[in-house]
Each structure stands twice: as C-alpha cells, then as structure tokens.
Amino acid sequence: MALKTPEQYKQALSKLKPNMYKFGQLIEDTTTNPHTKGTVAGHAQLYAAALDPEYADLFSTTSILTGDKVSRYLAINQSAEDMITNCKMKRAAYHLTGTCTGGRCAGYNGLNSMWITTYEMDKELGTDYHERLKTWLRYAQDNDITVSGALTDPKGNRAFPPSQQEDLDMNLHIVEVKDNGIVVRGAKVMICGTAAAQEIFILPGAGYKESDQDYAVSFVIPKDIEGLMIVEARHPSDTREAEEGFDVPVKIGGITQAYLFFEDVFVPKERVFMCKEFKYAGAAVMNFIMPYRAAIGGCVAGQGDLMCGAAALIVRANGLSTRVVNERLIQMYINNETTFAVGVAASALGKKHPSGAWLTDPMLANVNKIHVGTLPYDTKRIAQDISGGIGETGCMPSYVDFIDPKYGHLVQKYLKASSTAESRVKIARLIEWLTLGAGVPGCMHGGGSPEGAKLMVRLNSGIETSVAYAKRLIELEEDISEPAPKK
Amino acid sequence: MALKTPEQYKQALSKLKPNMYKFGQLIEDTTTNPHTKGTVAGHAQLYAAALDPEYADLFSTTSILTGDKVSRYLAINQSAEDMITNCKMKRAAYHLTGTCTGGRCAGYNGLNSMWITTYEMDKELGTDYHERLKTWLRYAQDNDITVSGALTDPKGNRAFPPSQQEDLDMNLHIVEVKDNGIVVRGAKVMICGTAAAQEIFILPGAGYKESDQDYAVSFVIPKDIEGLMIVEARHPSDTREAEEGFDVPVKIGGITQAYLFFEDVFVPKERVFMCKEFKYAGAAVMNFIMPYRAAIGGCVAGQGDLMCGAAALIVRANGLSTRVVNERLIQMYINNETTFAVGVAASALGKKHPSGAWLTDPMLANVNKIHVGTLPYDTKRIAQDISGGIGETGCMPSYVDFIDPKYGHLVQKYLKASSTAESRVKIARLIEWLTLGAGVPGCMHGGGSPEGAKLMVRLNSGIETSVAYAKRLIELEEDISEPAPKK
C-alpha cells in the first residue's frame, strides 16, 4: 500500500531543508509556520481523503506502473472516466479545504503532460525521457509524495521572446549540459502550493524557436535542492493568518503562491525530461493546459458550492428563509454546474493517446477556461449580494475587538441576529475569505488566461466546416473565401 | 436491415389519409404541400444520414430488441455513450437541415421515457405495459417509421388543475375504458414535426392527483387515426414557403408545429401504455424531459454553428476578412459549445436504470435548459450584429423584385458587394431565416420552460450538502436551520 497518512506526509515535509521565505523571514517548518500551515493542512486532508472510504474512489486509483493503489494526483489519466473523476476530485478537494490545493494539481498535470510528450520525443528522437519519467513516477508513487508544478516564467518584456530579452534569465533556461545532468538558471513565478510540496515538476514555456532552445527544459526536483531559493508571495489579508481567532475562519485549508529562484541549480540527468528539444515545448504546454482547463471547472464549482452554503447560512443566521434568495441561489448553482459540466464534457469527448494517456478535448477545455474567467466572479458577487454588508467586505470589528474586555460585549450584542454573534461573524468571515480574502485563488490566470483560451477556441472552431454547412444548406456554389491580406 | 431510404419514407408518408389543415385548406400530401414539404425534406435527410457512412454511427444503432441496425430515433439509450451520441446527432441534424427535425426527437424521448416508466409500472402494479411497448417498438423499428411526440396540453386556465377546469377537455383525457382499448378526448398543442411523422407518441402531463386520474394517459397512434384532426400553426414568414425563389433560402429543411384535436379517438389496448396510473405521470414527464433538456443543447449548438458559418460568409461576401469579427465569432462558438457540453456532461454523469435505459443527470439537464433559454439568443443577436442591416431583418427587396424586369437590374446592381448579389442575398436570407424567419424553432419552451428548469435546479441543488461543507470548513457547531414558516 503506497498511500501515506496525513501524519507521514507532514513528517516528510518537516524534514525538508528550509529554503522558503516570507516577510523577510526564513520559514523553518511549513507545517507550523502560520503562513503555510493552512495550505499544508489542506493538502494533508487529501491524504486523509485517499484513505477515507467516502472519498477513496475520487482521491486514489490504481497505478498503471505497479497495479498498486496510489494517489490520483500521481496517476496517469487513462480514460474519460479518469478525467471525469479528476474533475470531481477537484470539486471535492475544494469542499474539504475551501481553496486551491495547488501543491498537487499542477504537478499532476505536469507529469501527465510529460508522459505524453516524452513518449513522442522518445519515439521520434530516440531519447529515453519516457523511461526516466516512469522511473521517477514509480518512486513518487511508492513514496506518495506531493509534487507541485511550475510553468510560468517571469517573461520580462512581453514584446520579446526569451532569447531576445535584455536579461536572458527572464525565462528559466539551461546554462550548461553536463554528462550527468544539467545546470539551470532563472525563475518560475506565482507557483501555487509549493509550500505544501516535497518536489517540484518543471515545465517549459511555449512558442519557442530554435534560438530559444535553451529554454526548452523540463525536469523534477526536490523542493530543497541546492541553489533553489523560494520567496512566498503575499495574498489578500495574509497577515491575519498569524492572528488568533476566527478572522481567518478556515484552519484546514489555505493557499500559497511562490517565486522560485534558480541560481545555477544542478539537476541530475535521470530527473530531466526535456533538454533543448524546442519543437516539443509547445506540445508539453498544450498537454498540460488542456486537462488543467477542463478540471479547473470542478475547482471553481467546489468553491461556488461553499459560497452557496455560506450564503444560505448567513440568510438563516439573519432569521430569514433561503426562499427569499432563491433566484440568486439558483443562479449560483447554475454557474457552478456550468464550469463543472463543461470540464466533464471536455473529459468525455477526449481521446486516447498511444502512450496510454487520455487527451482532453481542446475546444471544450478552452471554452471552460473562458467561463472560469467570468462565472465564478458572478457567483462571488451574488454571495456578497446575499450576505449583506458584513459579508460584502467583511465589515465587522476584528476578533481582538470581538473579545475586547472593554467593549467586546457591545460588538457581540449588536452582531447577534437569529444565530449567535460568533456563528454569524464566522459565516460572514467565510464569505469574505472566499470572495475577497486569503482564500481567493488565482483562477483567472492559473492554467493560462481567458484571452489565450479565446485564441484557442478560434483555432479549434473549425469555421470552414461551419461555412460548408451553411453553403450546403442554401445550395451556394460561389466560392466566397477569406480575402487575401492587403499588401 | 430495417433502415428505410428517404424515398421509402416519403412514399409511406404520402399514403397516409390526409387530416392536416393550414390556412383553411386540407393538406393532401405533406411531401408536396409547400408548408410541409420542407420539414419532410429535412426528415428525409435523417433517413439518408442513417445510410451514409459519414453519419451512420450517429444516426443509427443496434436494436436492443432484435440486434438489427435501426434508426437511433427508435432506439433505447442504454449508456452514457448512447446519450452523448444523441447530443451529437441532434447537432448534426441541425447542420443538415438548418432547423428542428422535431418529427422524430420528441417521439424518441417519449418511447425512452415510457420504456422506463412502463417497466416500473409493470414491476409495481403487475401490468403489461412494458411488453406492449416492446411489441410496438419492434414494429416501429422493423418499419423504420417516423414517430413524433406530443406532451403539451392546452391547459386552459393555469390557476386550476385538469379536473377543475371549466372545460374538462383542456387536457387530453380518457372518456371511456373499453375491453379492447380506450377513448380519448382533448387536444395536444404546439406539437413539432407531426407533418413529417407517421405515428404520434402521446405522453401525459405532470402534477396529477387522484382526481386527475383520467388525464394520466399514454399511447401511440397512427397519424391518420379516425377522430384526430390536425391544424398546423403558422410561424414567422411562413407564406414565403409558397413563393418562388430564395426568400426562403433553405429547401432541405423546415419546421412545423401542429394542434392536434382528439374528438373521441379510440386507441386499441395494445397501443396504450398508461391508463389512469396518475402516480406515474410525473415520472413519465421527468424521464421525458431530462434527456430532452440535455440533447437540446446539441440542437441549438448546431443551429449556432450555421449562424457562425453564415456570419463568416456575409463578412467575406462584403469583401472583408473574418478577422475583423473574431471576438464576436469566438463568442458565438463559446455559446454553441457551452450548451452542447452541458448536455454531454448530463449524459456522461447519468446512470443506468434497471430497465436497461440510461438516465440523464437531472441537475445538468436542467441547467442546460436554462442556458438554452439564453445563450442561443445571444448567438442570434451576434449573427445579426455581424451581418449588418440586410441580415438583421432581411432588409432587402423580395425575390420577385430581385428578378423584376423593370428594376430588378437595379436591385441586383446595388446588392452586389464582393460576391455576386445573389449569393449575398441568399446568405443574408439564411441569417434572417435562422434568427427571425421560418427556420426559428421553439427552443425556449420546447421540453419545458427555463423557469420550470430553474425550479428543478433548486430541487436538485443539494443545498443542505453545501451548507454542511461550509459548516465543516469553519467548524461551526450551532444548528442554523431554515426558520419555520410563519403562521
């Protein structure tokens, strides 16, 4: 049995050499530091879920490599059912933790993407990347490690490709190829969940030409590898995480995003899965983002479900029936189900790759990314609408004031409605946390921006097929094609 | 081989005894009458498609009864794949015919619904309805007939149930039960595609109590059965169908909706599938509308695809590149794919019924009905936006004016842009036909209204589960339930 317990996971995390910083301080232990322990607690719940009969089908599966029960986050998606279960797992993970458990999902997409991409490279180039990946994956499964994934480069001036940047480090790149490995420099930024991860799976960017070949690189490293320094980004209201009380109302989940600085990091050969094969970088990214963009619909649906629950609670805490907000609750559920459903459909309409992995339908995956860039924002707005002023911006005195010996009794007296003041405040804080606070994930740009997804919708739209249908229908013979671009 | 050719289908239709009227005239032969031949041509294409290698997988399948190749429209959906293919078939049917081929799809939903409902009735009540249905279905498959479906009653004053209407005929009902069958009276209204059908499958309404038991009735009849009189409804610009030229630009598709008047029609016992079992009427309706609401997303997606094609054509006919309308085209595709995807997901997340039929996920099916009540309207608006004034309301002189000997040359001279005038007019007429004209189907209310779907979303939302997730997340112990209704 490869599955680890939450305790085993936390112990393993604690053993890592500290190399993360926030607010100018070294984080000695991510499992106890106030700014990381929330996300660690969230990820620990994923371990518990894999062992919990109620959730085991979602969070675990059978290894393609060993036949063992392994975490789904370390498995290759082999079928529509796998991909649909992935969407469901993401939704459930949100229910359990309240926010993004990003320390596993980008890693999961990364290893699935490189499973396909290395298979193709090996077949076409005679390399042995796929075998290397298998070996590492077996190790990862056997130890049930948490692997975050890193794709986004700093990019510098967006008007120029990597090789034409003033500072060549603006995209992570290979500075030396040795017999036994490579040396890389640069950074990956806004990387979700690294605080909760044991290893980090690195993907290249896309759109590389031959001159950018040094940037075509993929590998996996232990988080505490030499030469890697990590600085945590701040997020809204993050200092509350170090406070007492319930102004951060969720203790069993949290989110972190990190800046990873690679200062000439040596990566041993057996952990390298792409090394300058620039023609495959684009495919690696595509294979990464398609399942990501499908499954993220489940994430935001799960977040939306919590908003529905919180909205219902605040209405009742105020002494009213949810019937008075029915129309709005229904709209919230419509939003939730839509992103979930489009992801499920993208999964169902995918196809099998020769490597054994399942490819998500690109059209629907991208349509979903666009919805993820709008519908959850509407859901948040409605949650704030329903919750009244105290939920809209968390407009209540702080926990310190709530328990203040001089005037805490007044704060409590006047925050009471139908429920106790404490319950009402906690519910309102949950709405704030979900919509404006430390629980807000970066779903708009995670897995790429809606604008990029629109371009891909255009590419996948098959407009000439639509034109052919229209022409056939009205028996139009004339050739009416796109005019030649003007000189 | 049970599949019929388009010609065989039309011949069979021609042999039916005429009992349909429009504009005060008896329609002698629906295959040639100008107001029905379009929809017959559309349905004939479905026969052709089932025999066409390109489309056969969509439009035909294997009979659960005989193992023969049969039309999918006469098959029982047995799996997620069947239901997904149903969604794809609906989309393809729109591509081929430009509008709703309603003469088959409600019948298809009706027989699938009653497959499940009769199975349950037989099991619980010891009736033999399921066997009757099987026998009839086998006959229908063997003869590859087109079976329309009829659900909507006139309903009269919506404030009262059937048995309390001033005129008891406002809902179709049993007036006599004989040994060998039943006699029914009343009407079914706004029934799609009956002009193209050989038989009609009747479903009961929902919400019946014991006092309404006479209204709980389901059966199937030949269209030309004695006592049935059919009057066709008019639709926008329908008189153009009797004109020469291209003001109706589509000759291979069309839509009809009929009012069916049952004046003491005798239905033989073996064609009766429900007879006063009022407790099952609700289930019959639910089992009908769930797959309907899922698959209708494919219908409107197919219609939207044609709008995209037509929009691209008009832009090019004007001499421009589709690049100038990219943002809007993308939005059209997003709309199309969303309704299609939610239907696919509703299919994928369904489950198997003991009768062997596949049940669609009710939450997603209803969410889709709501989207079908908004997104296609946005798509139409964009099509009109892109097409300019001539597409917006078909603002061009008539075909008669186009070819007028005195001034037709001027009409043509000034309607020419980059393409010929004729092509440009036909494309603009297609946009008019799809958005404001005779090709507009009744998708808003077909399969029930969006408002009804919202109620079902509420019922299926599992709000207490959402509440439980939210409570667990913030460790809220207090019982905060819905307040008791005020006295």
Added chain:
Amino acid sequence: MALKTPEQYKQALSKLKPNMYKFGQLIEDTTTNPHTKGTVAGHAQLYAAALDPEYADLFSTTSILTGDKVSRYLAINQSAEDMITNCKMKRAAYHLTGTCTGGRCAGYNGLNSMWITTYEMDKELGTDYHERLKTWLRYAQDNDITVSGALTDPKGNRAFPPSQQEDLDMNLHIVEVKDNGIVVRGAKVMICGTAAAQEIFILPGAGYKESDQDYAVSFVIPKDIEGLMIVEARHPSDTREAEEGFDVPVKIGGITQAYLFFEDVFVPKERVFMCKEFKYAGAAVMNFIMPYRAAIGGCVAGQGDLMCGAAALIVRANGLSTRVVNERLIQMYINNETTFAVGVAASALGKKHPSGAWLTDPMLANVNKIHVGTLPYDTKRIAQDISGGIGETGCMPSYVDFIDPKYGHLVQKYLKASSTAESRVKIARLIEWLTLGAGVPGCMHGGGSPEGAKLMVRLNSGIETSVAYAKRLIELEEDISEPAPKK
C-alpha cells in the same frame, strides 16, 4: 398654426406621384396599400399627437425661425431639455405606434446635423448652405411635412473607398454640377419610413478623402422627384399585412425600409447643402449619429414597455398573477430604463453649438448605441420566455383557421385560457409581432452598428486621463507610455 391634421397629412401623401414598388407591383397610394398603410397610420398618429394636449409638449415645439408652433420633428434642438424631450418623444411614439416611425426621425437628425455643418461650412468657406437650409426648413415647417432621412450607401466591396469601387455608383455621388443644381447617381439603401414621407433628406457617408469628393453631397428632395425609383424591402411576415384578421395585430403602426435608386436625379441648387466639401462629410455624419444614438434609447425603451405590457397581459390571460414573473418583468424594465437613461444623460451632458443647436455628448451617445445592440434583445427574449410557446414563435393556427367553419371552433376552444381565445391570440400575436414579426425594426444597425460605436467609445475614453489619475494616486513618476509600433 403650422401643424397639420392626420387627414391633411394623408391627403398630401396621396397626391404624390407613385414611384414605389413592392413584390413587383407599383404602390399607387401609400395610404391605402396594405404594405405601407400601417406605417402611414403610425406617422399620422404623430400629427394627432402634436395636436393632442396630452402629447403636445412632446411632439411639438416653437420654431427657432418663426416662433410658430411646429412639429418637433422639424425643429432644431437648442438645449439639453430639447434633446431630453426628443428621447421622451421617441419613447412615446413607440407607445402609440408599436414600432419605428422612421419616416420622421432620420430626417429630423439630418436637418439638425446639416444645421450645424452648414453653419460651419458657411463660416469657414463663405458658402451659403446654411441660408438655403433655413429657407427650406421654413417651408417644411410651414407645410408640416414628413421628411425621411437617408444616409446608408450600398457601399459595394467594403475593402475599398467609394472612388476605388469597381462600380462607382456604389455610393451616391455627384455626376454633374450645373449652374442651377446638381445631378446625382447611385442609391441609398435600407431607408426607413420613406413610404410615409413627403420628402427625403440626404446625408453623405464618412471617411472621405479628396479623391472621394464627388461623394460628399447632401440635399433634400420631394419623394416623387424625377429619376428616383424606390423599391420597398420585405420584412418578416410582411405578407400578413395583406391578410384579413389579427395575425398582424397592430393596425395603427408599421415599419417600412426602402431601397432608393437615383438614376441621374437633378436637384436644384437651393436644395443642396453640401457639394464636394469632403472635409465636412465626417462632421455631418457625426452630428447625425450622436443625437440619433442618444434618442434611440428612448425608441427601444418604448418598444420594451410594450413588451412588458404584453407580457403582463399574457400571464393574466393564462389565469395567473404577474407576481409569478416579477423577477423577469423587473429585468425588462431595467433594460428599458437603461437605454432611455443613457440617452437622457447624453442629452443632459451635451453642449451648445455656435449655430444654436445642441450637441449631444459623444461618449454617452455611443455607449447607448452599444446597449441598444444588446439590452432590447434580452428584453425580447424575456418577453418570449414569459409568454410561453404561443408567444415565442406565434405558434398558433392562422386567423383563417381560427374562423374556419369546419374546425375553427376547435381552434378557439383550445386557445381559450382565462381570457377569451381571441384576446389571448391577439396578445400572443403582439408578442410575436414585436419580437419576431413585422414590427421588428432595424435598431441594431440603424444609426450605425454597435461595433462602430465601440470604436468611438475608445476614441472618447480619454484613457491617458485615466492613466494620469492612476499614476497620481500611487505617486508613480516613471514614464510608462505606449510602446512604439514594431517595424
């Protein structure tokens, strides 16, 4: 007193020499021809309204030229109040006639635009156009004539300007300048309300360079001028206008759009207001569209009000209370009031031109055009949603069937709900007429397309001012400007 009665107006119309065609037939008298009498009846109501104490303040005003009471449609807008009253008049005109009374409003905008433009031309070029316009306007006011306005050229291949078209007639142009006038050739297309007009006011297009100077032309002509041939465009369900009964439920309003063919028409000098001054063509168009785009918000609000009324009626005719559709009715009103309000605000924030005319705020006028391209479509959709299947596509047997001696009683029996069948059908036909039928105006593209309006919003957005506010707020010193375009 310059104001004419409806009867005087119709008599004047009847005296015009017939030169309009539809369906290959010459329209002998627009006041009686079935395809034009509706719009004439609508315009006649405007005359009645100007004389009706309830409406006189909206529909009439005091002449800037004579101090007489004149139709507002022939007056110069001199203040914010005038422009706001214009918005209100448009809304009221819709209430009275059910659709666009386009025979007066584009003429009104045309003469207001040229009032400003000729003033500037005269001042800068020493021409006498402004005086010519005054003289004509005095005549028009004295005779209280209906003047339609024509702006849209056929345009041909949109990739080329007028002077580079293969056929130079694709935009209306001057073919000869004589001592006593000019000769013009070409066409104006999709011109609203010409059937109800006595004269036609011609505007140039925009974007002309010196090589396009022959296209910079503005004048006003009697509708029956020699060399002008008019062909009416068809619109949805227009043949119903020639039928008996209530399938066109509105008899006191209607809409027409015409194609005007100018075959070497001689226009006397005193009716010419621009003759090759290409630099002023753009301003003429801008001065035309700004008030148009403001006031059209009133038009669609008035149409929306009717949809609200019709929706409320159908709900009650079905036996229900409007409370069940409250949420949707409110949304309809929000849509109505929004376009009305943005137009009012564009009026209120305008400014006085030295010529005495009032200039509408360009930013808000264009924002309104964009809303007019979306919100009314939502209102229509909701009206169809509320109205059920019979309103959605007018899914009812025709009037001929309704009164058929053989089965009309059945049609009537089953169309009855709480109200009589006839009332219910008429209400449903009104909804069809407003949303899918002969009453649908061309608001999307009338006064220019939403896409063009977006470009003008961008131009008027003052983005550098926004940038300056943002920079000041965060005390940002660095110069961060738009990058130079790439070579």
Added chain:
Amino acid sequence: MALKTPEQYKQALSKLKPNMYKFGQLIEDTTTNPHTKGTVAGHAQLYAAALDPEYADLFSTTSILTGDKVSRYLAINQSAEDMITNCKMKRAAYHLTGTCTGGRCAGYNGLNSMWITTYEMDKELGTDYHERLKTWLRYAQDNDITVSGALTDPKGNRAFPPSQQEDLDMNLHIVEVKDNGIVVRGAKVMICGTAAAQEIFILPGAGYKESDQDYAVSFVIPKDIEGLMIVEARHPSDTREAEEGFDVPVKIGGITQAYLFFEDVFVPKERVFMCKEFKYAGAAVMNFIMPYRAAIGGCVAGQGDLMCGAAALIVRANGLSTRVVNERLIQMYINNETTFAVGVAASALGKKHPSGAWLTDPMLANVNKIHVGTLPYDTKRIAQDISGGIGETGCMPSYVDFIDPKYGHLVQKYLKASSTAESRVKIARLIEWLTLGAGVPGCMHGGGSPEGAKLMVRLNSGIETSVAYAKRLIELEEDISEPAPKK
C-alpha cells in the same frame, strides 16, 4: 469665506476627544493613526479641491442660506444641475482619493433628506424641525465641517420589526424624551468614513408602524459626544496600512467603516429632527436613498476609471500596447459610463420639491443601484483579467521581501518587465487594492441592496400603463386584470 483648508480640517479633527477603537486600541488621533490617516488624507483632498480652481465648481457651491461659497457636501441640491454636479463630484472624488470618501457623502444625503422631510413635518404637524435643521446647517457651513451619515441599524433577527425584537436595542431608539432633548440607545453599524468626520447625521430606518415609534428618530451629533463609543470594522488587508512601503500603494485615500454604540446618549433638542413621527421615517429613508443611488453611479465610475488607468499601465509596464486589450478596455469604459449616465439621467429627470430641494427620479435611481450591484464587479474582473497573475490577487512578495538584503535583488530582478520592477509592483498593487484590497468600498449594500432596489423598480414601473399601451395598440377591449389572490 466659509471654506476651510485641509490643514484647518485636520487640526479640527485632531482636537476631538478620542472615542474610536480598532484592534483593541484607542485611536488617539485619526489624522495620524495608520488605520485612519488614509481616509483622513482622502477627505482632506476634498477640502483642497473646493479651493482648487480646477475642481472648485464641482466641490463647492453657493449656500441657499447665506449666499456664501460653501462645500457642496453641506449644500442643499436645488436643481437638476446640482444633482448632476453631485454625480460628477463623486466621480472626481474617486479619481483623487481612489476610494470612497464616505465621511461626507452620507451626511450630505442625510441633511438633504431631512431638509425635505422636516419641511413636510413642520407643514403638516406644526413642528419646528426644519428651522432647527437650518440653524444647524448654517453652523455646519460656517465651520465647513465633515459630517458623516448613519442609517443602518444592527436589525437583529430580520424576521421581526424593531419593537418585537428580543433585544429592543437592535435598532437605535429613543429611551427618554426630556424637555431639552432626547436620550437614545442602540447602535448604527457599518458607518462609512466616521473616522474622518467631525459630526454624525443620524437617519431612522423605514417600515415603522406606530408600535415602532420610538425608532423614528433623526438627529446630528458631534462625533465625540458623551456616551458614544465607536469601534472600527476591519477590511481586507487592513493590517498593511500599518506597514512600511507600497503594499498599500495609495497614501492619499482610504476607507473606514465603523460600528457606533449609543449607550444612553443625550442629544439636545435643537439637534433633533425627528422624534417618534414614525409616519415620516419611510419618507426620510426614501429621500436619503434616491440621490444616493443616483450619485453612487458616479462613485463606481470614478473607481472604474482608475481601474482602466491601472490596466493600461500594467499592459505598458509589461512592454505591450493597450491595443491588445482594446475590447476589454472598451467594456470597462462602457460599464463606467453606464452607471454614471443612469445617475445623471435620474438627476435630470427629477423634480423640484416645495422646500426648494431637488428630488431625484426614483425609477432611474433604483435602476442605477442595481447596475452598481453588477457592472463594477465586471469591471474589476476585467481589470484582473488584463493585469495578469500579479494583479489578480497581488501575487508578489511583500515590500519587506522586495527590499530584503539577502534576496530582494532577486525579487526585483524577476519582477522587472518593460518598466522598473518598482513601478510594475506598485501598479499591480493598485489593481489588487482596488479589486481585492483595502480600497474596496461597500458599494453593493451602501445605500441599500440591489434586491431592495428591484422591489422599488417594480413599484415604480407603472406596469398598468404599459398594459394600457399594449391594449390600445391591438384594440383589445376585454378586461384582463390581475386575478384575485387565492384564499
């Protein structure tokens, strides 16, 4: 000259007796406390603006009482122009301060509301409230004080009116009427800008019956009155306000919301404007919210302008042209202009009250509140979309990390794009601050919720008028009215 300088204003503030608390601490001086000095700086800018020739017309006007130049925030709105200028002032105040300067605007609405309401009370009841108000207003103008306004009561269990609450203090109420004044107890909550105010204007709630008469109370008090204790609410990321650096990027604006606890506060008679006249409480609230709901459209437009500016800056800081985000920027401006315009129109279509005050159009004011509950949320979403990951959630290391001696150089190196790292971070922090941070105001519920506004739209919709228009248009004689409610 009654206008004070920013310095005079701050000095006056500093002299107030401290009675505000946050985080368990007494705020000794709101002009220097880190949690209040931002909002004080913002309000000080309003004083500067009234003296600045560029802004004086917006921020000052002539006193109806004395003819002196006074702050517009202390003036009675007497005309459409006054109300339109109010909308413009709100927009400009946002440009200057980046957020809500709530310390003046609710007071402004309060005194305008009570100007009207006291006029009516005096006229009908023979009271002298209007004179009391005049006397106080003259004092307020002469001293150019900042007056915040307080309306929202804690309300307790929303199922019960004030007099039936378990705890009668859940709405502010009169506990004793003395000869020389009244004693009040209870609270007002979520009161904006009190930190920056010298006095507080109290309004009653609405919907009071005779049994609730003790709750019908209005008065104005110095902020440091005996018996009043104020606890500041927290808001997102508020602890950053006490940090060094630019993680709160705006130093010249800020927002606060307070809980006001009245523990038997004595208010002298001459400062009391309503005392148990429960029938006038509803009018007082209506007269308060109408101009509020109109002008708030200007507030959110001003906020939106800043988002446009910030979005343009981040695009350029990344090295790109704003052309690539044109479509989205245009949508942001459309949103901004719409709420602004509807407020302007509500102002323009108002009417004069006998008291001399201007009444805002209630229909449009409420329509605007609904837009304020949706459009700015869309604008925020687009700002986050355009800004990329670093703007979406402010996903960057903290200022402390930015300048960290060990790794600050890496943070800076990799945050640089086309502009400097510091500029780019400040811009991204501005977007965070505006959309997710300490600058987010409570616009959804300020001035009442969108849901309440919908009810008022319904009340003002004049649906029977719409019905009458529709009936007239189709010559419908039958009386089709609302059905009687079922027993």
